Amino acid sequence: MLPPEELINFIETEDNFLIATHINPDGDGIGSSIALSxxxxxxxxxxxxLCKDLVPGQYKFLPGNESFYTLEQLKAQETKFKDYKNLIxxxxxxxxxxxxxxxTLNYSSSAVIDHHASERPFGNIRWVVPDAAATGLMIYYLIKRLGIKLTYEMAVNLYAAIAVDTGNFRYENTTSSVLRVASDLIDAGARPYVIYRHLFEAWSEGRFNLFMQVLNTLEKKDKIAIVKxxxxxxxxxxxxxxxxxxxxxFLKIMADVDVSVLFREIDDTHYKISLRSKDDIDVAIVAEAFGGGxxxxxxxxxxxxDFETxxxxxxxxxxxxMLN
Amino acid sequence: MLPPEELINFIETEDNFLIATHINPDGDGIGSSIALSxxxxxxxxxxxxLCKDLVPGQYKFLPGNESFYTLEQLKAQETKFKDYKNLIxxxxxxxxxxxxxxxTLNYSSSAVIDHHASERPFGNIRWVVPDAAATGLMIYYLIKRLGIKLTYEMAVNLYAAIAVDTGNFRYENTTSSVLRVASDLIDAGARPYVIYRHLFEAWSEGRFNLFMQVLNTLEKKDKIAIVKxxxxxxxxxxxxxxxxxxxxxFLKIMADVDVSVLFREIDDTHYKISLRSKDDIDVAIVAEAFGGGxxxxxxxxxxxxDFETxxxxxxxxxxxxMLN
Structure with missing residues (x-):
């Protein structure tokens, strides 16, 4: 996975960079941004x-996470950052x-580094690889291409990024390259169990109790599991x-569940719905039918x-x- | 990780091998044995x-698992197997x-390939590497040393072996070599998600209901979580x-749980106890105090x-x- 030469030129030529990740940031967005920075x-x-939202608590173990500015904080110090004209x-x-x-970001050039497929192109330089398991993987290859030695801090951030987006190496996007990169990151100092614990074993007692209450609402029929x-x-x-x-x-842990659904009550007649599926069952089509994706x-x-409807x-x- | 030369000689010189794994076999015992065979x-x-017990249902997806004999089946066909004098x-x-x-196995020479530390040595040739995350890892290096090309079937068995013993790459024994070997196994045809699903997403509905009943018994105090x-x-x-x-x-998912305990009732005044801990808390010492390990x-x-006592x-x- 080679970064485009124009991205390399952009990075080598320019001096000041705004690095921004998405709202509701996850481990891949945060870890990748920090390692790039x-x-x-x-x-x-x-x-x-930059991130619109504060770094969520579960990612506070990532070295360098304290360097994030919210968009508001950036605006408040506009003068200080007036020379940062290159947005990534x-x-x-x-x-x-x-x-x-x-x-209201002031930028003159922009680049994109992402693994999500997109419909609305943005940016002077676009490096979008939908096949990449995580953006963290792309940043790893970028760092290699730039000839930079991986530090411990970069390794922890990139390992976390990849662990989040591959479900700790269990999703279908886990390829041999993913594991090879992860093993390189371990050699650079990332500790798998320590990172796993921060990412996946940090539930509060309240969250555990919520989990039990939610599981107790389980309805299962025709390989569909529903909780609320x-x-x-x-x-x-x-x-x-x-x-x-x-x-x-979690509901997918049952062998005879092919689709799992969580209904989150917004109010009595408004539900936010999360869908997961196994193998070739395409729940994106289901979500799109209701205006989601x-x-x-x-x-x-x-x-x-209402819930029943x-x-x-x-x-x-x-x-x-499922019939298709 | 190099196998001892005497093991290589043993394998290259002899012609008939009995390959036996432990009672209550797990994925590492079964997968490693099949790949070696x-x-x-x-x-x-x-x-x-050979295995005293039948291959548990969850491992029936492993190619070659149908080749296992129980010790009884072997005994019933003693004449057929009378030339198999080399036990591994x-x-x-x-x-x-x-x-x-x-x-009552008839053997004249014996070898051991294992990653458990032992107190009572057995076998003419011993290759025991307590630092190895899984015996599957050792078999991988043995196959490489023997100059054998990894087949798809071997790769699936070894990947499953390693996935089981590292908790799908989340335990502390997950090293860079573990991930490098796993990535090689993927290149040879092992599919991470398919294997994960067989190993970790194959609960029956009954098991799921049992899980909920067990979680509902949770008692938590001073970073110790107990279920029954x-x-x-x-x-x-x-x-x-x-x-x-x-x-x-699973109870370790809570950030403030350092030790988790499952009491399994044998009868009203007899419990089998499983202990798990995080980091440096050594629950083997606890188990040993009660005659376990x-x-x-x-x-x-x-x-x-009784339970309360x-x-x-x-x-x-x-x-x-925990105080130590």
Whole structure:
């Protein structure tokens, strides 16, 4: 996986970079951005890390995470950063992914480094590799191409990025190159178990209780497993929507479940729905039918109806897809 | 990791091999044995795969698993196998690990390939590497040393062996060599997600219900999480002891749990106990205090007392260890 020469030129020629990742940032967005920033600094460049949202608690173990600015903080110090005219989007490929409202970033050139497929091209230089398991993998190859020695800090960030986007090497995107890169990152100092623990073994007791309450709502029929999380459950357990991460995926642990669904109650007639599937069942099609979207095996949408109606409509669509 | 030359000589010189793995076989024992057997067959050797127990259902996807004989089946066909005089123990290193009673195996030479530390040496040739994450890793290096090309079937067996013993690359034994070997196995045809699904996403509905019942017994205090499984729960959910695999480990998902414990009721005054711990907390010491044993982060023992007494005694010992 070779970065385009124009990206290399861009990095080698310019001096000041704004590095921005997407809203609701995940480990791949954050880890990749930090590792890119650190490697540009090795080349003597100046960098600013940007994200609309604060770094979520579970990623605070990543070395360098404290360097992120929110878009607001950047704006408040506009004068200080007025020379940063080169924007690099990381783990996303359009401006609307870095902010809900149009951000007022001042930049003259822009580049994109991402592994999501996109419909609306943005950026003077685009390096988008949908086949890459994680943006962290692309940053690894970029660092190699730039001839920079991997530091411990870069290795931890990139290993975490890859671990998050491959489900710790269990998803279908886990290729031999993914494991070869990860093994290189271990040689550079990344410790698999320590990182795993931070990423996947950091549930609060409230989150654990929420998990049990959610599992207790399980309905299973025709290889479809459905659970529900309500506002009351969040209240009872002092948790919030982000604590439901991985819940819907967990249902796939059952051999006879091919599609798993989490209904999150927004209000009595409004549900946010997460879908997961095994193998070739394409739940993105299901999500799109309700105005949502996503990937083949992981997608989401919203339905404005009471729970029973929403469930019935959704199951109908899922069954249609499963027949194909 | 180089196999000893005497093992290479043994394999190259002899023609007929009995390959035996331990009772209650796991993925590492089964996968390693099958891959070893297949590679010896490539060299023109004759092999018989042995295990006291039948291959558990979850490992039936491993190519070649149908070649296993139980010790009874071997005995019934004694004449057919009378020339098999070379015994290789795989993933265990003493005869008492391949059968509860002394097996009546006829062999003249014996070798051991294992990654468990042992106290009672057995075998004319011993290749025991406690630092190896899995016996599957050792078999991989042996196959390389023998100059044999990895087949798809060997790769699947070895990948599964390694995935089981590293918790799909999340335990502390996950080194850069582990990932490098795994990536080689993918290149030879092993498919990470397919194997993961067979190993870790094959729960029956009964097992899922058992899991929920067990989680509902959770007691948590001073970073120790305790759950219990009773005979009635097994009955209610049509499950058995082997269905509790991974339950005790799951509790470590909580950030503030350092030791997790599963009590399995044998009868009202007899419990089998599984212990897991994080980092440097050595639960093997706890298990040994009650006549059991194991590794630093995974151990087991039995206590003959009613539940409350057993729990009290165990917690006392755990707290002692945690203070050190």
């Amino acid at each position: 650190m490697s540009l600094q090795v080349l003597g460049k100046k960098t600013v890390l 989007l990381v783990d996303c490929n359009d401006l609307d992914r870095i902010s809900d409202s149009t951000p 999380v309500t506002r009351k459950m969040f209240e009872d357990t002092s948790t919030s929507a982000e604590d439901t991460e991985h819940f819907v995926e 996503g990937h083949k095996n992981a997608a989401g949408c919203r339905i404005k109806a 929403a469930k019935k409509e959704l199951i109908g669509k899922i069954k249609q897809i | 297949m590679s010896l067959q490539v060299l023109g050797k004759k092999t018989v795969l 123990l795989v993933d265990c290193n003493d005869l008492d690990r391949i059968s509860d009673s002394t097996p 499984v009773t005979r009635k729960m097994f009955e209610d959910t049509s499950t058995s002891a082997e269905d509790t695999e991974h339950f005790v480990e 194991g590794h630093k982060n995974a151990a087991g023992c039995r206590i003959k007392a 057993a729990k009290k005694e165990l917690i006392g010992k755990i707290k002692q260890i």
